[in-house]
Amino acid sequence: MALIFRALVWLTTALLGLSVITVVTVYYLASRSLPDYDKTIAVPGLTGDVEIVRDNSGVPHIFPSSDRDAFFALGYAHAQDRLWQMTLMRRTAQGRLSELFGPRTVETDKLLRRLDLYPRAVQSVSSQDARTLDALEAYAAGVNARITEINRDSLGRGAPEFFVFNAPLAPWQPADSIALVKLMALQLSSHLKEEVLRARTSLLLPDENRLADLLPDIPGQGVAALPEYASLVPAIPDTTRFAEARPEPPFWPVADRGLAGASNAWAADASRSATGSTLMANDPHLEFTAPATWYLARLQLSSGGVIGATIPGIPAVMAGRSESIAWGVTSSYLDDQDVFIEEINPDNREQYRTPNGFKDFATRRSIIEIKDSEPVTLTLRWTDNGPVLPTTQFDLGTITPPGHVTALSWTALSARDTSMSAAIGLMYAQSVNEALEASKAYIAPSQNVTVIDANSIAMKLVGAMPRRDAAHQSQGRLPSLGWRAENRWQGVFPDDSNPVFLNPTGGIVGNTNNKIVDRPFPLHVSFDWGDSQRVMRWQGLMQGREVHTRDSFIEAQLDTVSITARALLPLIGADLWFTGEAAPDGTPERLRQRALELLANWNGEMNEHLPEPLIYTAWLRALQERLIRDDLGPLASEFTRVEPLFIERVYRDVAGASAWCDILRSAAEETCTDIARLALDDALIWISETYGTALESLRWGDAHQATHDHPVLGDVPILRYFVNIRQSTSGGDHTLMRGRSSGEGPNPFLNVHGAAYRGVYDFADPDSSVFILSTGQSGHFLSRHYDNLGILWRRGEYIPMSLDADLARAASVGVTRLVRE
Template sequence: MLTLFRWMVRLTVGLMVVGIVLVLLAWYFAIRSLPDYNGSYEVAGIAQPVEIVRTTEDVPHIFGQSDHDVFFALGLAHAQDRLFQMTVLRRAAQGRLSEIYGAGAFASDDLARRLGLYRNAVASVAAQDPATKEALEAYAAGVNAWIEQVNLGARGRGAPEFFLYPDDISYWEPADSLAILKLLAATSTVQLRREVMRARLSLTEPKRGQELLAAPYEPAIPTYASLFPGAKLMPPERALPPYDWVTGLAGFMAPASGASANGWAASSARTAGAGALLANDPQFALTAPGLWYLARLELQSGGVIGGTIPGIPAILSGRNGAMAWGLTPAQIDDQDLFIEEVQPGEASRYRGDAGWTDFATRNEVIRVKDQKDQVITLRDTANGPVIPGGHFGIASILPPGHVAALSWTGGQVGDTTMSALVGLMHAKTRSEAAATLQGVVAPALTYTLADRDGIGQTLAGAIPKRPATHATLGRMPTPGWDLANRWQGTEPAPAELTDLNPEKGIVATTGAGPVIAHGHPLGYDGIDDRRLSRLNLLIDSREVHSRDSFIAAQNDMVSPLARDLLPLIAADLWYSGEPAAPGTPERQRQDALSLLANWDGSMNEYLPEPLIYSAWMRQLQDRLIRDDLGPMADDFTHLYPDFIERVFRDVNGASAWCDIRQSTATVTCPTIARQALDQAIFDLTARFGPDVRSWRWGDVHRARHVHPALGDLRGLSYVVNLIQPTSGDDSTVARASMRGTGPNPWMNVTGAAYRGVYDLADPDSSVFVISTGQSGHPLSRHYDDMAELWRRGEYVGMSLDPALARAAAVGVTRLEPAPR
């Protein structure tokens, strides 16, 4: 027995030692991939020495003797800090995530192949201007130089994620950068998803269904069944797994997930200094690391500083010595879904405008980790690629014997968007910038511009040319064989959408619709424009602005939606007689209404009112639509405020949504509002206790910056994911959109992952910040060192002064030309 005991002790000690050794080895190999910011490297591909000076926050300031060498160094710096992110973004665009993630990423790969993101990127390389081609080639050479350094120096494979997701890192190509830009374009638009939703609504509730999505300025459209006689709502296709937020972000960006931003500027006549002000905050999914990366480039035309996306050699939002710019995704209807009839008995042909026509087909192989390779057949029609029914619920609206094809501006070859973005960095005036931006194809963007003489805005991007006879104006799928619905090509954004001399001295956009050209909207699915109204209110509330007033506006957390809806919905509920007995549901309702009656609409993380309001609105919308839509109500995970306002104002009889079909008694809107409030309070009580005054918005509205590869791995998720309480909601200027599903539907999953305020009166007082940190390495102190600043609405300086950069340097990387 004593011998057995001794052996057990030895075995236990041995296992502990082995465990410690394994942990130490994992730690050693992980930290090997941390770059030495004070390193000196001999690299092939540059003509003169280059310095990368990194400030306290790890922002690289790149100094070289030529633009070629500067772009080379940017590629190297991106790879030093974000190599795993860059390779994953490239894989997402190529449709090759399954090779490292397994079957869970197959749906993403399948869609990327169908959209032809990488194929079209390769075909667009030749369309770039000479300067952009050189920038792309130099950037790719810089990325590859760091990959070579990783291999030569055994630097932990370049990122710790590669130990869990083995990947043979291929060298970077210019087309890879264009492909990431294509992925960005596919992510920014939601039109395909909205068209399918409209068709499903039409089939489920033909009479009033469109009221859910209709904008106030939107004309009526025919029912889906009238376009396709006999069509009926079909069960969803399960060939592909249902969309999941985290799985969808396996590539950092997910097509059709949507993007937004605020962009506004004030001329010197409206500012405290002798120069213009500009603010910009692009809003995408929150990931760790974030999508954005701060950088400064010293080009031959002068210094430029701002926000980049790793993989793309351009400052997308920022400033140079003469002007500043900010981007906002424009709510343009840039996608149309066409329903194509397949020839009976001949699946290789479809109905064209002149008879049965062969699909253009080709096979591609998707390699899936630990499983057999999957061969997919890609089919194209005259209207674009065929999108299988498993994506976006398309199968539920397809008549038997039909498929769906997509027309999309981002599907064009010869896309010169990259040339426009690279050229923008060299522009010295608003007019130069606007002319350069006419090369943008996709995504469609509203660029806010400011220079020493003034401010302006311009819409940039390809606009579909739809015939006036189009059956649905692009808002719902139409028959693909009918020429009356088919695009007649695309055209640049109309000149009337460029205003470089606004009379008010102020311009502002939030991506809210409608964008009007030639008297007609260019899209009908703009984000609720109350956010724009709130921004305009903040701007117009003072005659003279400063950098600090722009910062305050950028972080404004007052919900204009709450201010609009609560007086309308609670009009008959505010007064409820004598106080009810403490501890009763009636008293809880009275306390909740008392709080809301005195609330200013501030979605502050420390208050209970935002939580009560948000839970109430969720319950209210669900009660309004579930009786009519049935299970389809589950798809409406976010609030549709125009619909709720239309119901409670009884616009065109919309109050009929308040009545319950299954009930013999007539249910009024005040009654359903009270029932929804009671249910919301009941649910919140189960989670947070009976004292409504102790509830806090920040307890549920927490920003989850998820790591796409490691974020769901038990144990590691606590290290790589960043979770922090946040203020705001979908309608605040400081937009903090919620997931809408799952155990915590209030989880903040999208937001302004980059914020910048550019002051041309005192350029070096300009500021910017990103949502996480510069490094993508979870063990780096720069992985999350800006996260708390971002949460609190604080910033770091963005100076073009070389002396300032060197004074605050935490490291200087020197690149020397390798001997030939």
């Protein structure tokens, strides 16, 4: 027995020792890639010496000898802090993820290869102006200088992830940065999915009023009724319209419906500012990740200092300020994509139909290398309208007739894309007018750019607007026949067709992804917009004061009142409030009464510490599910987030919309009050099972946690607790401080999409401007800068956005000196 005991002690000691050695080794290897911010290093490619001063928040302030050296240093700093993120984005754009991750990312690679984004980025390099070419080349040299340093000094391969996913790291190229802009365009695009969903839904809902209920036009001047999709295309087998959507593969670069893009931006001129100068606020919304997509940086250029939000891999401040102007971006929802149904020649499958007869597909072979598997060879096909997409992606198989394929027209497929030149041009602009002139080079992604200088404010939709024929069969809202000449694009509109608002009479301009113009097709911009709710709250806050300050703009940016809740609750609960006798404690009726009492006294504030937002949100979710599930079947799963205009149309019985309340498969005729009561019971059952029956103790923040998850390691057991950042948050789908819910899975109210960057700019005192990130500057989970800014972001706090060099040096955590080799 003693021998066995000693053996167990020895074994336990050995295992503990081995564990300690393993942990120490892993920590040592991982920590080797932590950048040293306080050093001097000789690098090739500089025209002079550069200082990179990291302030206490980890923001690099770059003081160069020339503009070229500024972009070199930005590339070096990006690679210090975010090399893995840059590599992953580049591989995504190239369609080369499977070389790292194996078969699970093949579908993603196939999509990117078919879209041909990277080759078109390579072609676009020569279209940039000389200043942008110089910046791209210098930036690439800075990234490569850091890669060379990592390899030479064995600096942990640059990031811990490279130990897990080992692959050669190719030098950075100017085309890589342009490819990332195109990848952003893909992540912000929504119209392909919207067209397919509208087609699928129209096949189930032939009544145009019911289709308008579920996919309504944003309020404003109406449009002519659309034709039924079934009348536009040859026969589609009945079974496809009921098919459930395929799950999306890992690293899928196209956002879920409702997550394709959002943001807020607004500006006030001197007449509406308490300080007598201009103000602006901007918070672009993207899917939350760890680290965030954005990276804060300051560059000292020949035109002056520039500071704001960059994207690692792209040598430009995408939203921020210079000494002369400030600018911000919001998703414009320009309809820049069209799906085309292409007829295959029945006698020759290598041809498709055009207005002038059958024509050969343009084809090219592409080989996808796959880790631990045989490579896959794709045959890429293009029509005059764009790349041919497989029926297995985007649910295209559900709306594609036999003997046909689908192709995509999209402005981001341009091989002469000058969007990078526009972004660089904005950094050098010295006035609103110069900024608007520089913006003409934008192609994709289309954005609303809000810009101010000390005296003027403006907002302009930038990006190429497709020119469609006025006789287009579906006006771009449904997949259309590719061989009909009237459906095909006729180039793009000139830049002066893009909406612009310069120094408006009211002194305030802004956008919450709402409808910005009401123009007839084809100058309409879009039929689908990203917001019909937040804008109402924004209007109230802007017009509620005669003049504004930086603090009032911050207050609006952090506002968590849901005007949607204030509007919908009286409608759906009209016949439920304060009715009937008090029910006994412990009964479902009593639980319902308690919930209604809480909601009756609630002001619509989506505060993380309150129970009412959780009860309201769960009720609306259950209500929409009951209204649409029996009519749509599996297709109801595409509508995972509450559609406020749909609920309002039903409960106001607009054009007979209350018909949704009657359950088709029941003998009784249910009223909307019945459905509201049943849905509230459904919600309370779910809440009780998940959080308990103590309604007063519920916290919205427990359900509405911001999910800054690592895109690769976030699902790895144990490790996920180190790399994922979760935070209890206020706000909701329809508040100005937007926190978009996931809508899926066991935790449907997780906050997955919101303002990963916030900035507020005051030209009365520019150095009092402020900004913040949702995570931190570093992509290294062992760095203190991995999540330090996220703590402030969650509390609604900011850090100074100052161009004062002495202030940056006074609070620096290190100075990196790059000297000529």
